Amino acid sequence: MKTLHFFLLLFFVTSTLCFAQLDFPLFIQSEETAANDWLLSQADMPAKLYKTERNELVFANGLVSRTFTIEPNCATIGIEHLQTKESFLRSVRPEAEIAIDGITFEVGGLNGQPIHNYLLPEWIKEMKANPTAFKLSNYRIEETKERFPWKKREKWMPRDMPWPIPGKELIFSYKLDDQAIGLLIEQRASDAERENLFTETFQTPNNSWRRFESNKGERNSFMNEGDFEDYRYLEDIVVNVHYELYDGLPVFCKWITVENNSGQEIRINSFKSEILAVTEPESIVDPVKNWTLPNITIESDYNFGGMSSENILNSSVAWKEDSLYLTQVNYERKTPCLLEVYPKYGPDQLIKPNTIFNSYRVWELFHDSWDRERKGLERRRMMRTLAPWVTENPILMHVRSSDDDAVKKAIDQCAEVGFEMVIMTFGSGFNAEDNSIKNIERMKTLTEYAHSKEIALGGYSLLASRSIDDENNVVMPEGMTPRFGNSPCLESEWGHDYFDKLYQLYEESNLDVLEHDGSYPGDVCASTKHPGHEGLNDSQWNQYKRVSEFYQWCRSKGIYLNVPDYYFLAGSNKTGMGYRETNWSLPREQQEIIERQNIYDGTWSKTPSMGWMFVPLVQYHGGGAAATIEPLKEHLPHYAQRLSNLFGAGVQACYRGPQLYDAPETKILVEKWVNFYKKHRQVLDGDIIHLRRPDGRDWDGILHVNPDGEEKGLIMLYNPLESAITREITIPVYYTGLHEKVLLEENMGNKQNLTVNRDYEITINVTIPEKGYNFFVLK
Numbered sequence: 018m019k020t021l022h023f024f025l026l027l028f029f030v031t032s033t034l035c036f037a038q039l040d041f042p043l044f045i046q047s048e049e050t051a052a053n054d055w056l057l058s059q060a061d062m063p064a065k066l067y068k069t070e071r072n073e074l075v076f077a078n079g080l081v082s083r084t085f086t087i088e089p090n091c092a093t094i095g096i097e098h099l100q101t102k103e104s105f106l107r108s109v110r111p112e113a114e115i116a117i118d119g120i121t122f123e124v125g126g127l128n129g130q131p132i133h134n135y136l137l138p139e140w141i142k143e144m145k146a147n148p149t150a151f152k153l154s155n156y157r158i159e160e161t162k163e164r165f166p167w168k169k170r171e172k173w174m175p176r177d178m179p180w181p182i183p184g185k186e187l188i189f190s191y192k193l194d195d196q197a198i199g200l201l202i203e204q205r206a207s208d209a210e211r212e213n214l215f216t217e218t219f220q221t222p223n224n225s226w227r228r229f230e231s232n233k234g235e236r237n238s239f240m241n242e243g244d245f246e247d248y249r250y251l252e253d254i255v256v257n258v259h260y261e262l263y264d265g266l267p268v269f270c271k272w273i274t275v276e277n278n279s280g281q282e283i284r285i286n287s288f289k290s291e292i293l294a295v296t297e298p299e300s301i302v303d304p305v306k307n308w309t310l311p312n313i314t315i316e317s318d319y320n321f322g323g324m325s326s327e328n329i330l331n332s333s334v335a336w337k338e339d340s341l342y343l344t345q346v347n348y349e350r351k352t353p354c355l356l357e358v359y360p361k362y363g364p365d366q367l368i369k370p371n372t373i374f375n376s377y378r379v380w381e382l383f384h385d386s387w388d389r390e391r392k393g394l395e396r397r398r399m400m401r402t403l404a405p406w407v408t409e410n411p412i413l414m415h416v417r418s419s420d421d422d423a424v425k426k427a428i429d430q431c432a433e434v435g436f437e438m439v440i441m442t443f444g445s446g447f448n449a450e451d452n453s454i455k456n457i458e459r460m461k462t463l464t465e466y467a468h469s470k471e472i473a474l475g476g477y478s479l480l481a482s483r484s485i486d487d488e489n490n491v492v493m494p495e496g497m498t499p500r501f502g503n504s505p506c507l508e509s510e511w512g513h514d515y516f517d518k519l520y521q522l523y524e525e526s527n528l529d530v531l532e533h534d535g536s537y538p539g540d541v542c543a544s545t546k547h548p549g550h551e552g553l554n555d556s557q558w559n560q561y562k563r564v565s566e567f568y569q570w571c572r573s574k575g576i577y578l579n580v581p582d583y584y585f586l587a588g589s590n591k592t593g594m595g596y597r598e599t600n601w602s603l604p605r606e607q608q609e610i611i612e613r614q615n616i617y618d619g620t621w622s623k624t625p626s627m628g629w630m631f632v633p634l635v636q637y638h639g640g641g642a643a644a645t646i647e648p649l650k651e652h653l654p655h656y657a658q659r660l661s662n663l664f665g666a667g668v669q670a671c672y673r674g675p676q677l678y679d680a681p682e683t684k685i686l687v688e689k690w691v692n693f694y695k696k697h698r699q700v701l702d703g704d705i706i707h708l709r710r711p712d713g714r715d716w717d718g719i720l721h722v723n724p725d726g727e728e729k730g731l732i733m734l735y736n737p738l739e740s741a742i743t744r745e746i747t748i749p750v751y752y753t754g755l756h757e758k759v760l761l762e763e764n765m766g767n768k769q770n771l772t773v774n775r776d777y778e779i780t781i782n783v784t785i786p787e788k789g790y791n792f793f794v795l796k
Contacts, residue, residue: 475530508549594628634674724754
């Protein structure tokens, strides 16, 4: 026993000495802080790992830093925005939490902080590791890696985007030590010695008993009883906590992996991959209905159930009350200042020996301002970087029929006017579930024809929001209903068959695009008969894995994905910008204003390329002749307005109908706006600065900005009135990167040089024709 104790002591001392010898540059904040605005130019400070004089690790990139102590266990002890010097962390928590075979463990972290309002360096050396937690065993720094393959469609992009994202990955590995295992055994022995308050020998069977026994592994059966040494297998479990930090982006990514190096299956019941006790943005004594959350934007690739990122609060992220924060101002101690990242169900995954479990990822954008426009710009830059396929922005048409002649006509017209994609729309007759040789060959032939004209081709398929049958639909727990009224379970036999057919069709036909409606909305399923999940707890995880793996396969093949859900980080290209479908049954003149409102509102959080709009060339839902554009040649002013609204915003729409033009003058009109978009594609696909929201009573407009391009800005102004107007308009040009002089070029070719004032603004006098537009390019 003495020999064992000596060995353990030697191991601890050796590990401590190893951690002490940090071969990283010294972090001096004043020297390692970027001086420039990261939204205007790339910070010349790549992500690096540093050390401090106190032997701490600092993961930083000139914009943000995350500081770790590694003794007596690893814990985050600081998160700062380096340019604003704002500290976001107030209290130390575990780096993660995981439940394995029904036992919940902390991963890293320290205990003993005296109060949780703020954290002082001198407190840290007095804090202790939780003896039953996973302890840090080693760490390493690597280059970032691609999350999945991406076949780029550069023809549809304003510029090339790097993949994988340039940056660094920091990995901390944790294991349970002998102390933790010993305490678990001791706790189990203690439980065994407790006084029995009720005893049942199970000698006489009772008709009311029902036996439940898992056949998935011994640890989940009656055999999981007996020897205290059973816990020794846990010594061979490794929990890795991963962090990524990217060059020039104030964003951390985090996730966990679990290596099962034991000789038996384990079950991961649940996990928390992030626990951050952050500073509260407001302190209010009284009860509060709507709290202001900390100035951090959270994104996750485990997100479903709608078109906005806020749905992560229903699936994977929570802002919670902090039970340790006893000294907060709020009388009821309900300030939501504890960020926890965990799936709301499960995952309840069985992990076989010598395999690895991967959690989903979470990204944390630390803002440097509360200004709405700047926060939106930061968020959009983040999404463009994390999911660069969203910059693919093809000009597309929805053809109303999938008959060969109708599809070929649409392909021909698109090629003639410069469109880039044809989608066989809902109700067209396209059937992605028809895997007959005849259908696959027909689709292959149509695709070859489209490719001969440099047009991408694909079709529409509905996944959820429909009923299959009782055997294949989701079985909802009592009191719950599917998100869209009905839904099949993706892990039912039907679900497996559905995805097999999609893989087959797109692999064999070479189709280029899938419009995937009613994507998985997060419905759980309590069935125990479906082949792809055991029951309720693993149903959401497994269904999401099914659809996200398909989307990632599509990315590897260059298959464009229109998905009316927020699946960007899982591989989709575009979702709805945000509109009400029945509004396209309103009179045409009302549609014009509402369309620009939808774009104005949607681009606070989305780039122009992330959201589609809709143009029903034929009647849609209703409205009759007053709502319909066909015959196109008889409604040229309205068609022109719709084209200027959309191409002028850099937003692509689903032009749904049998044709894009029906006369030479209609074709000329469409060609004009396609050429406009392609000429200015780089700046139009850039970010939008919001000038004035459309209200139908005066001018409205937006400013596109692209500080890295030759065209650094493009102002698009609209006049909804029946007569021409002249206005003096102030334009904020800071985000164009033009801070001294601006060369302003009007659409008619007139040029003028303007001086930028110290508020980074220019003032222009502009005339906008009745029911028309005007635009200016800034160089």
